[in-house]
Amino acid sequence: MSTIKLALKRISPKQLFMVSALLVNGGNYLYNLLLGRLLGPEAFADAALLVTLLLVLSFVGMTFQLATTKFAVLFSDQTWVTFKNTMYRYALVFGVFTGILVLIFSKNLQALFNTQNHYMFMIFAVAIPLYFVMSVNRGRFQGGHDFSKLAGTYQTEMWSRLLLTFALLLLLPFEPGILIATGISLSFVFGLFPSDFKGVKVFSKERLSTVDLKQVWIFIGLTAGYELTQIIINNSDILLVKHYFDDKQAGLYSSLALIGRVVYFVAWMFVMLLMPTVIQKQKDGEPTAPVLFKYVFFIGTLSAFIVAVCYLLPNLIITLMFGDAYLSIAPLLWKYALATSLFAVSNIFAYYFLSLNQYSPVILSGLLGFSQVALIMLYHDALETVVHMQIIAMVILLVAQLLFFIIKNKTDSKIIKEQQKS
Template sequence: MRQKIVSGSVTLLSGSALVTVINLGYNISVAKFLGPQSFGQATVVYTILTLISAITLSFQILSAKTVAKQGSLEEKIAVYHYLHRASWIWSIFAGCLLFAFRQNITSYLRLPGSTLVILLAVGAAFYIPLGCRRGYVQGAYGFRRLATNQVLEGGTRLGGSLLAIGLGFGVEGVVAANAAAMVAAWFSISPGRAERVASPLRLQETIPELTQAMVFFAGQVLINNSDIVLVKHFFPSKTAGIYAAVAMVGRVIFSFSNAVVNSMFPIVAGSREQDRKSLALISTSLLLVLAIGVAMIITLRLIPASLWAVLFGAGFRLPGVHTLPYLLSLYAASTVIYSLSAVVIAYEMSYKISGANWVQLLFSGLVIAGISRFHASLTEVIMVQVVLMLALLVAVALPFVWATLRHSHLPAASPSSNLRFIRRVSEDEVIGEFLKGDFEHSAYAEYHARAEALVFSADYYNQAENMRRRALLFMRHGSLWRELPADTHWYEVSIKESDFSHIRVFPRAHWRKITNGSFEFSKVMERTRDSLYERNSMFFEKIAAIRYRMRKPGALSGTVLLIGTDEASPLTVLDGNHRFVAAALEGRTHQLKFLCGLTPKMVRCCWYRTNIVTLGKYAKNLARNVINRPNNELAELFQGSEIASE
């Protein structure tokens, strides 16, 4: 796994190195031939295109993630076509929006005319679908082809710009060359053909992933590019042009770190949970980014100001103590710090819906607010970013490390685990078994007589009965059940004592008090045994009553529901904590029926992985359960069944 990341990173880093040389040639040539003022105009227009890349990169990362998870070429192509069509809708909308507000953008950025924004709109129309095509190649591990496409884009931009300047088209020609580069890159990276199959993606599944990606890249592009737009607004054109040259260094460093992320992302997305538990995968990426960044900072600080004046032109000299090398190295430090945060966030995104995206988006707003408040000099503008990027790194890294260490004590299940599949079961049967264990609750009092046969003599082939059992369960547990992913597959499984270390209890109610921070089932069972005769409470009395009931000849003790991502990953008890502990203490787990729900998407369920994002989703389902009034639906179903029986 680490070898794949390093190999992919080396390929993309090689491509990024060549792209960086091309982009340096582009920036130096345009700056030298156009001067600070026109260079600032060309750069800020390109920056607007970069801001739009929040959508482009969202489609790229979504394509890479979903393509990497598909098993066959046909499914990979089908997923790509589904997302590519959606990307064209977004691109046309973005192009029309730019065209409609061209005068407003021209005025705010102090541009010489609206033609630059119109050319930008053309480039944007191809830029978003380009992200989708690159995502397909990335998800299929075509790192060499991806790097080649990026080199083609950079080469077209450089060659077209030099040609346009030579023909006397100036800034308009440079922006047109940028738009042409997007078109050329899109045409050159079309995926291959395969037999058409139905796309395994559905709109309901793509919206959370696309939203996550857009939040991530919205924050990313604002952090990386909003400073250029703000400096162009607050400072004279010449000063803004000098700052654009400084910011160019940040883009170079970030392109290198992005190469590491692009190789890491599909590999981690296709990995299993036990592979991700180790910090080895992410540490490889972090060390690569840090090594590249530190080398760049030292190099930039040592290059004399006179050399930059030769490269960019005499107009790019900065008087005073804070010369160009100082600003370049300071800006590089800010970018390196942010790049480390981006690696952590992207790592989490590769296998789950990450809440760190929203933290990054919040900090992007703080960057805009900070620069708007503190912009007495270019140095002050950069220092605002350094301070905020340090705070962002702490804000995203500490929760990640804490969560990793907190779950690291849970041993990964091996392929030789005693978890054995007995048979596949339907969701209707699972609901029926869940209801059997819960039906004694007082909430069902008015249905005890009417629904006893429905619950305890269930016919799972009768859809009318299944609907009534579902309605009964949803009366108490609708919000709980809606949390489970729609593609959850249920199995009856065999659980033995050797599996206990791979199972966690969900820390609800009294369980949280006795777990002492460790929810591993075997440890919870030991603590319960130690406390059973020391405390007088309904909690322990319930466990004692279940144990007593299990000792009766021929007694069966109900069902335990488990959930997980796959058979080799830790499982969590969804329902049946008391009966599971009681059976384990009695050595009678063979009297229980274990039903296990598995899907890779279980990481989005708050019962399996509790975080801000999953709790927010649960709150939505809780509100939905209240609004839907399950009691009314239940009464109607039972009334209808009684009328039918008459």
């Protein structure tokens, strides 16, 4: 026991968070894999849709989380207190509004995505405000470099979702979609722990100054724009496949997407560390590019390894993770992993630029996100075609991000040289 305590003391908070993030990603993967094995390809299509909606929600929640992270670094004293209350208010109001919309249009969503019932959307809708409040909590921990609490809230959400969902599926005789939606919704309650609401006044009358409020809204708008492109790029393929293909094909594709996205989920872990570091270095007047290079190297190396493994052992991976019923999708595994890898690397560039308040990469990502949707809508005769369209879009996106970085660096260097001469 003393050896374990000594080892834990030697682990830095950042290292602890990275270990925790790997565990959370592993738990989320196990959750999806068990659903796929338990339900089979047809029923898994509805489950995968709910998981996709959860990912969409997480991207929207990241707007609140990243905004809170940034200004937890920049603001202090009373300005920080006022900002904190403001973010909780925004999160709650937006969450209630979004939840009401999903409730109203639940039957339309059922028709659009060919699901067994609309009740799963209604259950999901009720819990949406909790998720956004939880996102503000996480932003506070992330901005304050309190990585132990940040890790804790991801752990409580993941484990509760995993345990509760399968307990419900095994014990209750209701449709899987309803039970999975219930498990996901309850996990948002557990994800609020640990929390620190001491001193939080959601409806406080104190307001930020005009200058600070403008700065906040610019960053929220910029982040929301980028997160929208994340939603489009990362989830549109599953939603479109669910719309254009039958349940079996959609279920097969969902299993492919789940395995191929392992790179993205690991990249997310590095983004959590990248943003506060870049913001702090910019605030201190230190160079930020070395941080970017370090994380691009990590993700690039990991991506190349995963694509190679998927190319060499597709049948083994599919069989181990989902079973023989999903083997027909094996030839596409390395191609989907390649598309996701390209997106993961370009994503590191995008969040780096976002930390520095650069607008152009958001616009680039948006254009490429919509082009991906357009390509899939035009060319979807087979699942292989859908994957090919994503590879094309992601290659263009990464090249565009690299060109922007090179041009921006040259421009900044030129300005610095001119200033030094004068």
